[in-house]
Amino acid sequence: MADDPSRTGDSADEAADARGTDPDSAVGFDSATSETRSERDDSDGEGAESGQAGGDARSVVVPTAVYKRVTVFSTLIAVVAVVGGFLVLDVATDRATAELSEIDPLVALAGVGLIAFGAVTYAFSTRFRAEGMGNAKDDTDEPSNNG
Structure with a gap:
């Protein structure tokens, strides 16, 4: 140069x-x-063209009506999947009383898969924020009360 x-x-x-x-x-x-x-x-997630408010680049800002629907249905799906996964796992292990040779591994894996699906669904839903919602991690104007 x-x-x-x-x-x-x-x-x-x-x-x-x-x-x-x-x-x-x-x-x-x-x-x-x-x-x-x-x-x-x-x-940073603060670019004007990114359409995101706050510093979290993974969050998605949506209208309030969409946020409510995503939150309700994803939480419902996550709870049903996790509870269903534990029920399927319980059936596969015969209420945790079956011997190791009596456990149906495919049904047990399906139960664990349902639990994982519920966890992923809930984690995905936490990425959404409504317009005007702030991120608690970004708030620095609140005093620290930890001693």
């Missing part, structure tokens, strides 16, 4: 070259992380 004729050669340009950024451009390149400044700013 030293033989670029458009450079003036002052110390600010040399420092920018060392950092891998161009001081004249709005989008710089960070050579340490191999990402542009705009990519790093957008990955």
